[in-house]
Amino acid sequence: MLRYLIVFSLLFFVAGCGSGGKKQAKKKKQKISATRLSYGTNVKAIVSIQTFDHYSRQLKSGYGFYVANDIIVTNLDLIKGCYKAKTAHMNTDDFNNVRGFVGYSFNYNLVFLKTRVKNLNYLKLRNAEENTDSIYSLFRKNRKLFIHKSGLKQIIDRDTVSFYPVTNKSMSRGKPAFALNHRLFGILQKRKTNNQSELTVLPAKWISDMLKKVKKEPESLIHLSRRTDKVYPSYKKIKGFRIITDMGNIDIKLFNETPVYRDNFIKLVSDHFYDSLLVHRVIRDFLIQTGAADTKYAKKDDVVGWQGPGYTLPMNIRPGLFHRRGAIAASKLPEDRNPRNRSDGSQFYIVSGRIFTDDELNEIEKEKHIKFTPEQRKVYTTVGGAPHLDGDYTVFGEVTKGMDVVDKIASVKTYAVDRPVKDIRVKTIRIIWK
Numbered sequence: 001m002l003r004y005l006i007v008f009s010l011l012f013f014v015a016g017c018g019s020g021g022k023k024q025a026k027k028k029k030q031k032i033s034a035t036r037l038s039y040g041t042n043v044k045a046i047v048s049i050q051t052f053d054h055y056s057r058q059l060k061s062g063y064g065f066y067v068a069n070d071i072i073v074t075n076l077d078l079i080k081g082c083y084k085a086k087t088a089h090m091n092t093d094d095f096n097n098v099r100g101f102v103g104y105s106f107n108y109n110l111v112f113l114k115t116r117v118k119n120l121n122y123l124k125l126r127n128a129e130e131n132t133d134s135i136y137s138l139f140r141k142n143r144k145l146f147i148h149k150s151g152l153k154q155i156i157d158r159d160t161v162s163f164y165p166v167t168n169k170s171m172s173r174g175k176p177a178f179a180l181n182h183r184l185f186g187i188l189q190k191r192k193t194n195n196q197s198e199l200t201v202l203p204a205k206w207i208s209d210m211l212k213k214v215k216k217e218p219e220s221l222i223h224l225s226r227r228t229d230k231v232y233p234s235y236k237k238i239k240g241f242r243i244i245t246d247m248g249n250i251d252i253k254l255f256n257e258t259p260v261y262r263d264n265f266i267k268l269v270s271d272h273f274y275d276s277l278l279v280h281r282v283i284r285d286f287l288i289q290t291g292a293a294d295t296k297y298a299k300k301d302d303v304v305g306w307q308g309p310g311y312t313l314p315m316n317i318r319p320g321l322f323h324r325r326g327a328i329a330a331s332k333l334p335e336d337r338n339p340r341n342r343s344d345g346s347q348f349y350i351v352s353g354r355i356f357t358d359d360e361l362n363e364i365e366k367e368k369h370i371k372f373t374p375e376q377r378k379v380y381t382t383v384g385g386a387p388h389l390d391g392d393y394t395v396f397g398e399v400t401k402g403m404d405v406v407d408k409i410a411s412v413k414t415y416a417v418d419r420p421v422k423d424i425r426v427k428t429i430r431i432i433w434k
Contacts, residue, residue, distance in 0.1 A: 042182060043138045043145060044121035046090040046175060049074055051082035053310050054222070055337060063090065063174035064113070065187075066122035071214065073207055074174045075189045076104055076111040080224045081310030087115060091140045100218030106229035107160050108206050109189055114218035125211060128186075128204035129179035135201060136178050137171045137188060150177075152201070156193060163191060163200040177201045225311035225345070232270050233431065235262055240400060240432040241269060245279065246424050248405035250350070251432065252328055254397040257318045261330060261343075261396035264313060268346055269429045273309065279409055279424040280304045285354040286386060288409045289331060290426050291347035304419065305347070312342035313394075321395040322376055324385040325353040326406070328397035343394050350399060352410040353385040364388050 045066045051059045059082055064074030072087060079085060079101070086095035096117050104111040136147040150168030164186075171177070171188050179185045186201040193200070240253040254262040268274060278295035282288050294307035313330065323329065328350055330343035356364075361372055361380060364387055372380070372387065380387045399406060413421045 039138065039145060039147070039182070041121055042123070042176070042178060043090060043140075045119065045123045046138065047072055047087040048090050048092070048095075049078060049085055049087050049174070050095060051079060051085045051310075053308065054083040054312050054340070054342070055306070055333060056084075057306060059307075059310055063172055065174075065176045066115075066119045067112075067125055067207060067211055068122055069118045069120055070115050071102065071122075071211070072098070072113045072115055073110060073187065073211075074113065075187070076106065076109045076224075077190075078174060079111050079113070079221060080227075082225075083222050083310065085113065085221060087113070087117075090138075098218075098221070100220050101224060102216070102218050103210055103214035104224065104227075105210055108202060108210060109191070110187070110202075110207065110210055111224070112211065112214050123176060123184045125184065125204055125208040127183055128208070129181060129183040130203070130205070132179040132185060134180060135166065135185050136180065137175045138178075139172070139175075156200075161202070161206060163189075163202045165193060165198050165200050169199050171199060173199070222311055225309070228267075230270075232263075232267050235259075235266060237434055238266065238431055239434045241265075242430045242432055243274075243402075244427045244430065245405065245409070246427070247409055248402060250402035250405050251400045252350075252397050253400050254328075255318075255321060255395075257321060258316050258394060258396040260313055260316065261394060264345065265348075265396070266431075268309065269431060272428065273346060274426050275428045277426050278304065279420065279426065281349070281418045282410055282412055282414050282420050282424075283418055284410055285352060286410070287349040287351050287353075288406060289347065289349040291331075291344070293346065303417070308347055309345040311345045312340070313345055314342055316394045316396075317391055318395070320375075322379075322385070323351050323353070323387060323389045323393075323395060324379045324398075325351055325383050326399035326403055327351045327385065327395050328399070329389070329393045329395045332393065348396075350406050351386045351389075352403075352406050355382065355384040356380045356387055361387060 047064050049064050050061045053059055060078055062078040064072045067073050085098050088095040099114040099116055102112050102114050134151050136149045139146055148168055148171050150166045153165040155162055155164050173188050173190055175188050177185045177188055184204050186203045188201055190197050191200045240251055243250040276296050277290055279288050279290045280292055280295045292305045292307055295304045298304045328348055331347040331349055332338055332343045365371055370391055409424055
C-alpha cells in the first residue's frame with residue numbers, strides 16, 4: 001500500500017512539473033511570436049515609392065511609411081521635382097498613384113503624401129521612442145525579412161531641428177528607424193554635417209509636429225517643383241549670363257516679356273543645374289541644344305535628352321520674339337508625347353540658323369497658316385534664323401556675344417541622333433551682374 005502511494009505521489013509530481021514546463025515553454029513561445037509579430041507589423045507600414053515626370057518617365061525611387069491610414073511621410077528631396085508618384089508595400093509591385101501632398105518642410109526635409117490606398121497598419125507617432133543609443137531598419141531579401149542595426153552618434157542640435165548621424169551606412173533613406181523595443185524612433189535621411197553629406201535619423205517628434213499641421217485636401221505634386229526656401233537673385237540685378245563650354249564662351253540675355261522662363265533660368269543657374277551637362281543635340285545651320293539632366297554622366301551610346309528638372313513650363317509665345325539667328329528658346333517633346341504642349345523645364349536651344357528666301361518664307365506661311373511681319377522677313381532674309389519654329393516654341397532670350405562659338409559647335413561631326421561624336425560640355429553658367 002505504501003509502495004503504491006509513493007508511486008502515485010511521484011507521478012503527480014512529474015505531471016505537475018510537466019505542466020509547469022509546458023506553461024513556461026508556452027510563455028517563451030508567445031514571447032518569440034510577439035517579437036516576430038512586431039517586426040511583421042512594422043514592415044506593413046513601409047512603402048516603396050517611385051516618382052515620374054510629366055512624360056511618365058521614372059525619375060527616382062525610395063521609401064516612406066504610413067503615419068496615418070491615408071498619409072505617408074517621406075523625404076522631400078525624393079518627391080520635389082516630380083509630376084506624380086506611386087507607392088506600394090515594400091518590395092511588391094502593386095503600385096498606386098498618390099493623390100498629392102498635404103504638407104512639407106524644407107527644414108525637416110519631409111513631405112506628407114495623401115494616398116488612395118488606406119493602411120490600418122500605420123506607425124503610431126504617439127508611441128514613438130525618444131531615448132535610445134541604437135536603432136534598426138527593416139529590409140527584405142529573397143522574400144525574407146531582415147534588420148540592419150546601427151549605433152547613433154552624438155545628437156546634432158540646431159536651432160530649429162535636431163538629428164542623429166548613424167554608424168551603419170547601409171540603411172536606406174526614407175525608411176523608418178526603430179528602437180530595439182520595436183517602437184518608431186524616426187526617419188532615415190541624408191543631411192549635411194560639417195560640410196559633408198551623412199546618413200542621419202530625424203527623430204519622430206519632428207514628424208509628429210508637422211503631422212498636426214497637414215491640410216485636409218491634397219495639392220498636386222508638381223506644385224512642389226517651384227517651391228523653395230532659398231532666396232534667388234532678382235532679375236533687376238542681372239545683366240546676363242555666360243555659358244562656359246569646352247569650345248568657348250557664349251554670353252546671353254533673357255527677355256522680361258517671358259518672366260516665368262527668366263526666373264526659372266535664374267533659379268537653375270543659381271543651383272548649378274547646368275554644370276557639366278552635354279550639348280547633346282547639334283544640327284548644322286539650325287541649332288545647338290543643352291540642359292538635359294541625363295547627360296551629366298552619359299556614356300557614348302546612351303540615349304539622352306529626355307530628362308529635365310522634373311517639371312514643365314507653360315508655353316508663352318510673345319509678339320516680336322521670334323527665331324532669329326542667336327535666339328534662345330525652350331525645347332519640348334512632340335505633340336504625341338506632350339499632349340499638354342508644355343516646354344521642358346530646363347532644356348533650351350540656341351538658333352544658329354541660315355538665311356531664307358522670300359519664296360521659302362511664303363511656303364512656310366502657307367504650310368503653317370501664319371503671316372510673318374515685315375521685321376521677321378527682313379531678319380530671316382538677311383541675318384537668318386529658323387522661321388519654321390515660330391509659334392511653336394517659346395523664345396525667351398538671345399545671344400549677345402559668342403555666336404562664333406555657337407557656329408563652331410553647330411558644325412561639329414554628329415551621330416545619326418544629332419549627338420556630337422566628341423562630347424561638348426557646358427562647364428558652368430555664370431551670372432553677369434550689372
